[in-house]
Amino acid sequence: MNYYLLVLLVASLGALSFFGYRSAKKIKNYDNYFLAGRQLGIFSVCVSLLATQIGGGVILGTSQASYKYGIYGIFYTFGLSLGLIAVAFFGAKQLREKNVATVAELFEKEYNSVFLKKIASIISITSLYGILISLIISTKGFLVAFGMKNDLILYAFWVILLTYTILGGIRAVVYINMVKITLIFIVFTSVIAYYAIERFEFLQFSLDSLLVSIKPKGEISFSDYIIVPFLFVFIEQDMAQNFFAAKNTKVAYISAFLAGVLLLLFSFIPVIFGVAARSIGNIPDGANEMMFFFTQTSNGFVTLATSVATLCAILSTGDALLCAISSNLALDFKTKSKNSLLHTRIITIALGVGAIALAHYFNDIIKIMLISYEVMVCTLFLPIVTSYFNFKNTTAFAYISIILGIVGFISYQKFVVLFEHNISREIFCILLALFAFPLSRVYTLSQAKN
Structure with missing residues (x-):
């Protein structure tokens, strides 16, 4: 079984790398590489959005959390789903209308600050990097489940994924993800049918145990597992990049x-x-x-099929994250060098290799993802979402909002201890950042008088 899976893994990654190489030859500029010429339709954007989310976190992370907490394991994915539905009504259309290429670019266009754009981009890259690490952790758990504990397999898997993603850009990623997402849905719905017909006792056990042996609610925060992913959907670069690449605003919100x-x-x-x-x-x-x-309860074919589908899910989220990190590096830190795209690819590969090394020091998939989400939600949520509205935004507001968010993120634990109030970190930071409205108004008036 392990032999067949390994051979299939190598063959699949080899084919994807070849496709990335072929796609790279057709790339003429940044717009084509990162945004597919802004010509993606509803099916392409919808599939790409699903591929961004249905990865190691949703499949392996949710199953891991459900093993521990029962039905509460769905909280993380539930937050993401609600976020996508909410952003369809507010966010997707606005992002497409702004006609920018990265979320960080909003700080230059709406707040007239190139410096803040770079700060926002660094925060975005840091957040996406944490999610990438959690995805590598889930890959390691996947391989160990099949007895493949050799780290060289993990390294090879991610280095090849890095290569084909960096070569082909978002167009190659979207086309490949169409095949992968279709396969994921077909396989897992078929597996449900298999267990319902052949091994129904396990499904019955699961349904009977959903609300049993759940740890105290203090162990799993409603706020952390639902609200943080919900808020993150509105501002994350790998999601927004799909809206930027949509053909028009209608495509953006229907797809979401x-x-x-x-x-x-x-x-x-x-x-x-x-x-x-x-x-x-x-x-x-x-x-x-x-x-x-x-591996313990099904036949070899079912095990192999679910393995391939899970690998596809990991690949889908991984290449979306790498594309987003690459776009932040290339578009928010533009240089006049003719080889700037090449330099971006090299830096992105180096960051990816670094993430593989760091993944060995962590093991909780969902926890790492939530911390990564919090970094960006706490510091950038308010100024980014405020920029969606078409009223005059000041540079002072953006600066003060980010500073207050950073202060809140750092001082959160002291606040909880001092006031004995169990408010979540991200809500605390957003509420603190709201003081940017009056403070920036006072600053603007004082500047006018001077």
């Missing part, structure tokens, strides 16, 4: 709504199988519970 609904429906699958994994014992340390469950 469809992606949100499909993601919500899909999220119940890793929850069911994560809980079902409680029915077996002796899960190896570091192995993903759901994948190990498949």
Whole structure:
């Protein structure tokens, strides 16, 4: 089984690398590389949005959390789904109308500050980098579940993924993701059908155990697992990049709504199988519970199919993150060098290799993702969302808002201890940042008088 999976993995990555190489020859400029010429339709954008989210976090992270907490394991994916549906009504259209290439660019266009654009870009890259690390952690758990504990396999997997993504840009990523997302949905719905017909006792066990053996609610915060992903959807670069690449505003908001609904429906699958994994014992340390469950309770074909689908999911989110990081580096820190795109590719590959090394020091997928989300939500949410509105925004407001967000992020623990108030970090930071409205007004008036 491990041999077949390894051969299939190598063959798939080789094919993707070749496709990335072919796509690279057609790239003429930044707009084509990062935004596909702003010509993507509803199906392309919807699939790309799903590919951005249905990765190691949603499949392996949700199943891991469900194994521990039961139905509460769905909170993270539920937050993402609600975020996509909400951004369809407010956010997708506004982002497409701004006609920018990165979220950080809003600080230059709306707040007239190139410096803030670079600060926002650094924060965005840091946030996306943390999510990338969590994805590598999930890959390691996936491989361990199949007895592949050799780190060289993990390194090879991610280095090849880095290569084909950096070569082909968003157009190659979108086309490849169409195939991958279709395969993911077909495989996992078929696996549900298989267990319903052949091994229904495991589904029955899962349904009976969803609300059993759940740790105290203090162990899993409603705010952290729903609100943070919900808010992050409005401002994350890898999501917004799909809206920037949409053909028009209608394509942007329809795609977001469809992606949100499909993601919500899909999220119940890793929850069911994560809980079902409680029915077996002796899960190896570091192995993903759901994948190990498949190896122990299904036939070789089902195990291989779910393995391929999960690998596709990891690849889909991984290449979306790498494209987003690459776009931040190239478009927010433009240089006049003729080889600037080449330099961006080299730096992105170096960052990716660094993420592989850092992933060895962590093991909680969802926790790392939530911390990464918090960094950006706490510091940039208010000024970014405010920029969606068409009223005069001042540079002072953006500066003060970001500074207050950073202060809130750093001082949060002291606030909780001092006032004994269990408010979540991101809500605390956003509420603190709201003081930027009166403070920036006072500053503007004082400047006018002077």
